[in-house]
Amino acid sequence: MVPDAVNIAVVKPPKAKFLGDLFAASGVDGRNAHVRVRLAMYGVLLLLVALGGMRAWLSQHWQDIRQLDIEILQSIGEQRVLTQRLGVLTSQLQQQPGTSRTMTDELATVLLRSRNEAARLDGLMQQQVEREPFVAPEVLAALQAWQGDRDGMWGSLEPLPQVGQVANGALSASRLQHAQDAIALAESSAHALVQESGADILKRSRRVLFTIWVVLGGILVLGGVLAFAVVEPTARAVRRQYETFARQADHLKRLALVAELSSNAIAITDGAHRVVWVNEAFSRLTSYTQAKAQGRRIGTLLKARSADPARFAEFYAALRQNQGIKREIRIATRTAELGWVLVDMQPISDEDGALNGWVLVATDMTEVRAQQQVLRLAVDGAGLGIWHWDMVADTIHCNDRLLATLGYMPGELDMAAASWFALIHPDDQAHWQESLRHHLRDPDTPHRLSVRARHRAGRWVWMLFTGNVADRDVQGRALRMAGVAMDVNAQKAMEQQLRVAARTDDLTQLPNRAVVLEKIRQAIDRHQAQPGYNFAVLFMDFDRFKQVNDTLGHTVGDGLLRLIARRLQDSLRPGDSLVHTSDFAQMAARIGGDEFVVLLDDIRGDLDAEIVAGRLLDVLAAPYQVEGHRISSTVSIGIVTSTHAEPDADSVLRDADIAMYEAKRSGRARYAMFDPAMRQRVNASVSLENDLRQALALGQMFVVYQPVVQLGSHALLGVEALVRWQHPQRGLVSPVDFIPLAEACGLIDAVGQFVLQRACSTFEQLQQQLGPQAPPSVAVNLSRAQLRQPRLVADILEAVRAHNMSPQQLVLEVTESLAAQDQAVQQTLREIRALGVGLSLDDFGTGYSSLSCLHELPVDTVKMDRSFVSQAGQSEYHRVLIDATLRMARALGLGTVAEGIETPEQAALMLAMGCERGQGYWFSRPMDAQALVAWVQAGGVPALAPT
Numbered sequence: 037m038v039p040d041a042v043n044i045a046v047v048k049p050p051k052a053k054f055l056g057d058l059f060a061a062s063g064v065d066g067r068n069a070h071v072r073v074r075l076a077m078y079g080v081l082l083l084l085v086a087l088g089g090m091r092a093w094l095s096q097h098w099q100d101i102r103q104l105d106i107e108i109l110q111s112i113g114e115q116r117v118l119t120q121r122l123g124v125l126t127s128q129l130q131q132q133p134g135t136s137r138t139m140t141d142e143l144a145t146v147l148l149r150s151r152n153e154a155a156r157l158d159g160l161m162q163q164q165v166e167r168e169p170f171v172a173p174e175v176l177a178a179l180q181a182w183q184g185d186r187d188g189m190w191g192s193l194e195p196l197p198q199v200g201q202v203a204n205g206a207l208s209a210s211r212l213q214h215a216q217d218a219i220a221l222a223e224s225s226a227h228a229l230v231q232e233s234g235a236d237i238l239k240r241s242r243r244v245l246f247t248i249w250v251v252l253g254g255i256l257v258l259g260g261v262l263a264f265a266v267v268e269p270t271a272r273a274v275r276r277q278y279e280t281f282a283r284q285a286d287h288l289k290r291l292a293l294v295a296e297l298s299s300n301a302i303a304i305t306d307g308a309h310r311v312v313w314v315n316e317a318f319s320r321l322t323s324y325t326q327a328k329a330q331g332r333r334i335g336t337l338l339k340a341r342s343a344d345p346a347r348f349a350e351f352y353a354a355l356r357q358n359q360g361i362k363r364e365i366r367i368a369t370r371t372a373e374l375g376w377v378l379v380d381m382q383p384i385s386d387e388d389g390a391l392n393g394w395v396l397v398a399t400d401m402t403e404v405r406a407q408q409q410v411l412r413l414a415v416d417g418a419g420l421g422i423w424h425w426d427m428v429a430d431t432i433h434c435n436d437r438l439l440a441t442l443g444y445m446p447g448e449l450d451m452a453a454a455s456w457f458a459l460i461h462p463d464d465q466a467h468w469q470e471s472l473r474h475h476l477r478d479p480d481t482p483h484r485l486s487v488r489a490r491h492r493a494g495r496w497v498w499m500l501f502t503g504n505v506a507d508r509d510v511q512g513r514a515l516r517m518a519g520v521a522m523d524v525n526a527q528k529a530m531e532q533q534l535r536v537a538a539r540t541d542d543l544t545q546l547p548n549r550a551v552v553l554e555k556i557r558q559a560i561d562r563h564q565a566q567p568g569y570n571f572a573v574l575f576m577d578f579d580r581f582k583q584v585n586d587t588l589g590h591t592v593g594d595g596l597l598r599l600i601a602r603r604l605q606d607s608l609r610p611g612d613s614l615v616h617t618s619d620f621a622q623m624a625a626r627i628g629g630d631e632f633v634v635l636l637d638d639i640r641g642d643l644d645a646e647i648v649a650g651r652l653l654d655v656l657a658a659p660y661q662v663e664g665h666r667i668s669s670t671v672s673i674g675i676v677t678s679t680h681a682e683p684d685a686d687s688v689l690r691d692a693d694i695a696m697y698e699a700k701r702s703g704r705a706r707y708a709m710f711d712p713a714m715r716q717r718v719n720a721s722v723s724l725e726n727d728l729r730q731a732l733a734l735g736q737m738f739v740v741y742q743p744v745v746q747l748g749s750h751a752l753l754g755v756e757a758l759v760r761w762q763h764p765q766r767g768l769v770s771p772v773d774f775i776p777l778a779e780a781c782g783l784i785d786a787v788g789q790f791v792l793q794r795a796c797s798t799f800e801q802l803q804q805q806l807g808p809q810a811p812p813s814v815a816v817n818l819s820r821a822q823l824r825q826p827r828l829v830a831d832i833l834e835a836v837r838a839h840n841m842s843p844q845q846l847v848l849e850v851t852e853s854l855a856a857q858d859q860a861v862q863q864t865l866r867e868i869r870a871l872g873v874g875l876s877l878d879d880f881g882t883g884y885s886s887l888s889c890l891h892e893l894p895v896d897t898v899k900m901d902r903s904f905v906s907q908a909g910q911s912e913y914h915r916v917l918i919d920a921t922l923r924m925a926r927a928l929g930l931g932t933v934a935e936g937i938e939t940p941e942q943a944a945l946m947l948a949m950g951c952e953r954g955q956g957y958w959f960s961r962p963m964d965a966q967a968l969v970a971w972v973q974a975g976g977v978p979a980l981a982p983t
Contacts, residue, residue, distance in 0.1 A: 086255070090251055101240065101244075104160060104163055105233070105237045105240075107160050108157065108160045108161060108233060109230070109233060109234070109237075111153060111156055111157040111160055112157060112226060112229055112230050112233060113230070114153050115150065115153055115154060115157060115186070115226050116223065116226045116227065116230070118146055118149055118150040118153060119150065119189065119219060119222050119223045119226055120223065121146050122143070122146055122147065122150065122189070122193060122219050123216065123219040123220070123223065125139060125142060125143045125146065126143075126193070126215045126216050126219060127216065129143070143193070147190065147193055150186075150190070151190065154183075154186055158183075161179055174232045174235070174236070177232075179229055181225045181228065181229075184225075186222050186225070186226075188218045188221065188222070189215075189218040189219050189221070189222035191218070192214050192215040192217075192218035192219075193215050193218070193219070295315055296315050296316065297316075298315060298317055299317055300317055300397050300398060300399050301314075301315065301317045301318035301320075301321045301322070301377070301396075301397070301398040301399075301400075302314065302315045302317065302318060302395070302396065302397050302398075303315075303318050303329070303334060303337075303395075303396045303398075304384075304393060304394070304395055304396075305334050305393050305394045305396065306392075306393045306394075307391045307392060307393055307394075308333075309333050309334050309335070309355065309394060310331055310332065310333055310334075311329045311330055311331065311332050311333075311334060311337065312330065312393065313326065313330075314326055314329045314330075318398070321377070321398065321400065322337050322338065322367075324337050334381075334394075334396060335348065335351075335352065338365075338367045338368075338377075338379075338398075347363060347364075347365040347366070348365065350363065351363050351365060351379070351381075355381065355394075358383055358391055359383075360380075360381060360382040360383060361379075361380075361381055362378070362379070362380045362381075363378075363379055364376060364377070364378045364379070364401060365377065365379055375400065375401075375402040376400075376401040376402050376404075376405050377398045377399060377400055377401055377402075378398065378399040378401050379396060379397075379398045380396070380397045380398075380399075381394055381395070381396040381397075382394065382395050420437065420520045420521070420522055421434060421435060421437045421438025421439075421441055421520060421521035421522065422434060422435040422437070422438065422518075422519075422520055422521075423435075423438060423501075423503070423518070423519055423520070423521055424506075424516065424517070424518045425453060425503075425516065425517040425518070426515075426516060427514055427515055427516060427517060428515055428516075430452065430453045430454070431451055431452060431453060432451045432452070432453055432456040433451065434451075434521075438521050441497065441499070441521070441523050442459070442489060442490075442491055442492060442497065443491045443492030443493055444492055448492075459489045459490045460487050460488070460489055460490075461487060461488035461489070461490070461496055463488075464487035464488055467485055467487065468485065468487055471483050471484070471485045475503075475504070475505070476505065476514055479504070479505055482502060482503070482504055483501070483502065483503045483504065483517070483519065484500075484501070484502045484503075485500075485501060486498055486499065486500045486501075486524055486528070487499060487501065497523065497525060498523070498524045498525045498527075498528045499521050499522065499523060499524065500521065500522045500524045501519060501520075501521050502519045502520055502521075503517050503518060503519025503520075504517065504518065504519060505517050506518045538550070539551045541625070541626040543594055543597055543598065543626070544597055544598055544600075544601035544626045545601070546601050546604075546605075546624055546625050546626045546632075547623055547624075547625040547626075548625060548626065548627065549625070549627040549628065551623070551625060552623070552625040552627060552633050552635065552689070553685040553686065553689065554685075555623055555635055556573060556635065556685035556688050556689065557684075557685040559571040559635065559637065559678075560678075560681060560683060560684070560685065560688070563678045563681070564683070569638060569678075570638070570639050570640065570641060570677065570678045570679075571635065571636060571637055571638065571639060571677070571678050571681075572635075572636040572639055572642070572644070572645035572648075572675055572676065572677040572678070573633060573634070573635055573636075573675070573676045573677075573681075573688055573689065573692045574633065574634040574635075574636065574645065574648070574649055574652070574673050574674070574675055574692070574707075575631070575632075575633055575673065575674040575675075575676075575689070575692030575693050575695065575696045576631065576632045576633070576634070576652070576656075576671050576672070576673050576674075576696065577630060577631050577671070577672050577696050577700070578600065578630040578656075578669045578670070578671050578672075579669060579670045579671065579672055579700070579704045579705060580669065581593065581596070581629075581630035581669060584596060584667060584669065588662075588663075588665055588667075591663065592662050592663050592665060592667075595662040595663055596660055596662050596667060596669065597626070597630065599660050599662065600630075600632070600656065600660075600669075601624070601626060601632070603655060603656060604624045604632060604634070604652075604656070605624060607651065607652060607655040607656075608624060608634065608648075623635050623637075627689075633689070633692070634648075634652070636648060639677075641677075642675075642677045642679060642709065645675050645677055645709075646675070646707070646709070649673045649675055649707040650707070652671070652673065653670075653671060653673065653705065653706065653707065656669075656670070656671045657669075657670050657671065657705065670704055670705035671705070672696050672697075672699040672700045672704050672705065672706065672707070672708075673695075673696060673699060673706070673707035673708070674691075674692045674693060674694065674695025674696030674697070674698065674699055674707070674708055674710060675692065675695055675707055675708065675709050675710060676688055676691045676692040676695060676710045677709070677710075680710055680711060680712060691710045691714070691715060692710060694710060694714045694715060694718050695708045695709065695710035695714060696708070698710075698714055721777060724766075724769075724773065724774065724777060725777055725781050727763060727766070728761075728774055728777060728778060728781070728783060729781075729783065731761055731763070732786060732787070732790055736761055736762055736763060736764070737759060737760070737761055737787065737790055738759075738760055738761075738762065738794075738964070739757050739758065739759055739760070739791055739794045739795055739798065739964075740757075740758050740759075740760050740962035740963055740964055741755040741756065741757055741758070741795075741798070741814070741962060741963060741964070741965065741968050742755060742756050742758060742955055742960060742961070742962040742963075743755050743811070743955060743959055743960050743968070743971070743976065744756060744815070744933060744953055744954070744955045745953065745954060745955065745959050745976070746952065746953060747934075747943055747946060747947040747951060747952060747953060747954050748947060748952075750959070750976060752809075752811050752812075752972060752976055753811070753812060753813070753953055754811050754812055754813035754814060754815060754847065755811045755813075755814050755815070755968065756814075756815040756816075756817075756849070756955065757791055757794070757795035757798075757814055757815065757816050757817075758771070758817075758962050759771065759775075759787060759790070759791045760962075761774055775787075779819060779820065779821065782821065784819040784820070784821045784822070785819065785821040785822055785825060787819075788816075788817070788818065788819050788821070788822045789822075789831070791816055791817070792816050792831070792832070792835055793835055795814050795816050796814070796835045796836065796838070796839040796841060796846070797839055798814075798965045799811070799814040799839065799841060799845065800839040800840055800841065801965065802965065802968070802969070805969055806969060806972055806973075809972050809973070810972075811972075812845065813844070813845050813846065813847050813874065814845065814846060814847065815847040815848070815849050815874075815876060816846070816847070816848055816849065817848075817849045817850075817878065818848050818849065818850050818854075820854055823850070823854065823861050823864055823865075824861075828864060828868075829864070829867045829868060829871070832846070832848070832868060832871065832873060833871060836871075836873075842872070843871045843872030843873045844872050844873075844874065846873050846874065847873070847874035847875070847876050847897070848868060848873055848874070848875055848876070849875075849876040849877075849878040849899070850865065850875065850876075850877065850878060850895075851877075851878050851879050852877055852878070852879060852880050862892070862893070862894065865893070865894045865895075866894045869894045869895075869896075874896055874897065875894060875895040875896055875897070876895060876896070876897040876898070876899055876933070877890075877893060877895045877897065877898045877899060878899050879899065879901045879935075880898045880899060880900055880901060880921065890924060890925075890928065890930075891928055895930065896930060896931060897930060897931040897932070897933060898921065898925050898930050898931070898932050898933070899932075899933040899934075899935050900918060900921055900932065900933070900934050900935060900951070901935060901936075902935045902936025902956070903936075904917060904918055905918075905934050905935060905936045905937060905942055905946065905956075906936055906938075906942070908942070908945055908946075908949075909941060909942065909945060915949070918946075918949060918951075919949060919950075922949060922950045922951060926950070931952065931953065932950075932951050932952060932953065933951075933953045933954060933955060934946040934951045934953070934954040934955075934956075935954075935955060935956065936955075936956045936957075937954045937955065937956030937957075937958045937959065938956050938957045938958050939958055940958060942956075942958070943956075943958055959976075960976075
């Protein structure tokens, strides 16, 4: 049933329902990324400061050391120069003992400079040791050695100036030699100091460079560590955070767009239920725009207090407890009308659970309510039963309509599921359970089937049940099913009627083809399983029934078929056939048109089938009275017995049809027993038909010509064109075999056109080759199909003109029965005759019109059939018929031709009876154009005719 309202639904408030929660998934990553960014930045800055400071300190330190080393080297060099100068002065004093005072003064000056420079070098070395604690021990040892030698040199030179002054320049040789030795030793020590200092400077330079490379390497390592441990993870975190922010921003845009464009009314309020934002749908529903709604309480905007006070009170009771609520209430819309809305209002809380506001989504249910009301009325009007299966409690609930369909009043039926399902027919229980299981496995397939349910009165009622699972638990188990049920008794009765109609002929109320095939299959199975059981199938077709339809109309034809069916049923004794489809022992069926089938069941042998067939021939041949018309119609019957029956019903019916056509071919109004040779003839006919369809395209057809002569003089009066078929495997196929087949399969028109064109073409060639000896005319046979063609007259005229013939040189032959068939054919013949084309009545005497209607036919020649000519010498009867034909022809001004003259006696008899022209093997067999030319040129005498 459709509920009147939606029950109140209270929802626990969710935590942290604010926009910042959209970033909760990435908040920790964001904070960590911030720390890593700071560390990276500070690390880079410290690295830059360290790099700059290290570079400045190394540069300055290296510059200072380098400058000090230069000064030390310069000072040592200066000491060497001074030492060398002292040596030179000493040598001069030694070589010039009486040296002047000037030389001694210079010696004193150089000595003083050496002392001062040494003091300076000592100071520089002291600075170097202080600045560079790693001075090589060799340098210090060399320095100490030099200082000792230097002091010794100074001690040896110190007295020289004073000696020079006192001794008036006269120095002892021993003192000067001692001074020379001290100077040489000091010189050597200074040189050693220079070498050691240079080597030490080189070592310290290398050490400084190594230190620089180590520092640079450390900086690179530190940079790599910062890059891989801080910068790259930070970059990835920043990228992820950016992508997250981008997705969240896009999500927010989409949410904002959805909220704005939603057809549902949406509003956001603060914690006191005052509106902060509303969308367009809310404005359309309540007439309050964003500006007007902002700051107002949501209840005031919905006007639910006055429209639905009871539900409004329940609504606000839940809100005061900060609980979400979903409730269907009535409100006053912008048009001041009362409408139903489904309000879903949920709280917005921060991470700590504090209430920040509310989100309201209102769905207009007014139209839904109206549709539900219409649905209730429709369900009641349609007489549908509504059912609901509580699968937890295992009980069934249904409306009064469903109970009434089963004959129960409310409260009278036990609604337990087991009791309810027990009402289903036992034969339908398995189908019900299988449909139910299939639906529970595949919810997309509805539970829908027709079953019989027991009525309270005890009868079975057909019911159509349709249902679906309406509710499932979290594990997917079905909790509730709901659906409809409908009484389909009338539909089932109609289906039964349709099944009967599908097996019954509407016109005669006899079983139809489907039933007869089914019964034949059953008979075949019984014959194969039960020795001694025999059956027969009689296939009947009424002769000339089409003429009844064509001449008297289909109403009379239908009435005739109904009388035939009634006579069949009345004439068949019990045990002869099957009249009712429900009784296998009796049956007669109509399978289409004027074709009927009788199945004879459990006969003793083939003779029984022949006896029944003979009785049916007599009974069905009696005249019928239909719509005031007396109609006589015979029947042709084909019989197949179990003796020659194929193992399938279609083949049995086909063979009976073949036997029926054999009966028609044998003269109608008779029966024919099927034998396998008939099927072989039919198969051969089908094969011949297939070959015939290709014969014209493959050039297998050709035309021969038989002369028509003057019986007295044997003068050539014309030729008749006859078609022949030379098959590559069959050889020369007789026209008796393929002409009727061409007429039956619709190829005779194409064959006739071929003969007409070829005969006219050959006639033109004969005129050119034989001149005056050429035949005056050529005769061509017309078929029934050609006479029905609307373009026949135009085609004839076109053929005559195409081959330079006059119309009088063409003769068209039609059979007697064809010429007298109907007015349409006779009108076509009159049009042909009007062209000047000759018309000849072929095979005269074999049709049903004969002399009685000869004067009505537009022909100018009568050709007497060979059957008369061949019997004229022995039969007075045939001579009388020939004489009557000749007299009638002369009276009507018609020419005559005797066909089939094979002896001179027949030729003489025809001439004596007054027949002017003849043709036959006595004069010539049919021959091709080349042989015809030779025959004419040879004189065309009968003696030349082949025997």
